[in-house]
Amino acid sequence: MKVPLLDLAAQYRPLRAEVLAALERVLDSQRFILGPEVEALEKEVAAYCGVPFAVGVSSGTDALLASLMALGVGPGHSVITTPYSFFATAGVIARVGATPVFVDIDPETYNIDPAGLAAAIEQARPELRAVMPVHLFGQTAEMGEVMRLCSAHDLPVIEDAAQAIGAEYPLGGVPRRAGSIGALGCFSFFPSKNLGGLGDGGMVTTADEALAERLRRLRVHGSKPKYYHEIVGGNFRLDAIQAAALRVKLPRLDSWTAARMARADRYATLFEQAGLTTEAARVGLPQARHRAAGGHYHIYNQFVIRVPGQGRRDRLIEHLRRHEIGCEVYYPRPLHLQPCFAYLGYPEGSLPEAERAARETLALPVFPELSDAQQDWVVETIARFFIAERPSS
Ligand SMILES: *Cc1c(COP(=O)(O)O)cnc(C)c1O
Numbered sequence: 001m002k003v004p005l006l007d008l009a010a011q012y013r014p015l016r017a018e019v020l021a022a023l024e025r026v027l028d029s030q031r032f033i034l035g036p037e038v039e040a041l042e043k044e045v046a047a048y049c050g051v052p053f054a055v056g057v058s059s060g061t062d063a064l065l066a067s068l069m070a071l072g073v074g075p076g077h078s079v080i081t082t083p084y085s086f087f088a089t090a091g092v093i094a095r096v097g098a099t100p101v102f103v104d105i106d107p108e109t110y111n112i113d114p115a116g117l118a119a120a121i122e123q124a125r126p127e128l129r130a131v132m133p134v135h136l137f138g139q140t141a142e143m144g145e146v147m148r149l150c151s152a153h154d155l156p157v158i159e160d161a162a163q164a165i166g167a168e169y170p171l172g173g174v175p176r177r178a179g180s181i182g183a184l185g186c187f188s189f190f191p192s193k194n195l196g197g198l199g200d201g202g203m204v205t206t207a208d209e210a211l212a213e214r215l216r217r218l219r220v221h222g223s224k225p226k227y228y229h230e231i232v233g234g235n236f237r238l239d240a241i242q243a244a245a246l247r248v249k250l251p252r253l254d255s256w257t258a259a260r261m262a263r264a265d266r267y268a269t270l271f272e273q274a275g276l277t278t279e280a281a282r283v284g285l286p287q288a289r290h291r292a293a294g295g296h297y298h299i300y301n302q303f304v305i306r307v308p309g310q311g312r313r314d315r316l317i318e319h320l321r322r323h324e325i326g327c328e329v330y331y332p333r334p335l336h337l338q339p340c341f342a343y344l345g346y347p348e349g350s351l352p353e354a355e356r357a358a359r360e361t362l363a364l365p366v367f368p369e370l371s372d373a374q375q376d377w378v379v380e381t382i383a384r385f386f387i388a389e390r391p392s393s
Pocket of ligand 1: 060061062
């Protein structure tokens with residue numbers, strides 16, 4: 001049985017007529033850049049995330065880039081982030097001329113470790129201008145601790161929520177959605193995210209009206225009024241076609257999230273039943289830290305397992321590929337060890353948990369349309385791998 005990592009065609013099939021009607025609406029209007037569809041999506045995403053303002057932009061990367069620009073981060077400044085994320089998180093810091101400062105991750109959640117963050121904040125002053133936690137795989141970073149540390153030092157927090165739209169964190173016991181906690185929240189509508197468009201797109205959320213206004217200006221080359229520039233921005237605009245399609249999908253997002261969470265729970269049961277989670281922890285399952293608080297504690301943009309043992313994760317990948325089961329490593333090389341960041345001077349071994357995660361983790365299929373039979377087959381196939389791996393006695 002073939003099991004893809006993600007099946008966007010299955011998601012599209014029941015939406016086809018509605019998506020096509022939305023596209024037709026845009027085509028008939030011949031308004032392709034920003035405009036009423038984008039404004040409507042901004043309102044809907046702001047309401048969904050529980051923030052007053054949302055600004056549509058061209059991608060998740062540009063959401064992060066424009067956010068740094070809006071905060072005035074540039075040469076001579078530094079920004080703390082995680083080394084275990086998609087490249088854009090650190091890439092944008094370098095692009096504005098600032099220095100990324102990496103803090104190792106919590107090995108259970110793969111998110112930035114608050115203790116390490118506290119130490120780094122003490123060391124990096126006074127050039128430190130912002131902190132950018134990532135809500136990796138769909139689970140929010142430890143935002144209570146992050147906000148406490150950053151507020152104490154007057155540091156703005158930019159949430160990289162590209163993988164976490166709708167994920168919740170119990171801030172002081174009250175569930176708050178990703179992107180509504182820090183000064184700015186950045187989202188991506190890349191097709192493989194939980195809310196994916198028909199191409200590139202992104203959004204920045206904020207409760208700060210002045211920041212929202214600055215972002216709106218930055219996305220049109222900093223102009224206001226048109227052709228008058230007090231600041232330098234870029235072309236970070238969202239297309240009407242993307243907004244129209246996303247508006248068809250957004251009302252379905254919560255039901256998709258519920259399906260992803262149900263798939264994750266079912267994986268946990270199947271892995272346990274197959275005896276894969278015991279015996280020297282052969283397979284480490286994702287840990288949802290605030291599960292007891294209820295709500296969308298983890299929205300499983302990815303279901304990432306940990307497979308310890310010398311080379312074992314890579315042998316499992318080969319086994320799964322041979323059996324046509326989709327899987328992927330997010331991410332095989334942590335950011336501090338990327339050649340383009342060699343100048344930062346982080347040697348191998350300097351951020352051991354990020355490096356270990358890069359060696360040991362593997363994402364399995366977890367999309368809403370994944371069938372029980374497909375899921376059973378994924379776990380059975382993994383179980384057979386471990387039987388074959390067992391040293392003969
Ligand atoms: C996808 C992603 C981005 C970038 O989003 P794009 O829309 O692809 O530019 C940034 N950060 C994280 C954590 C992501 O997963």
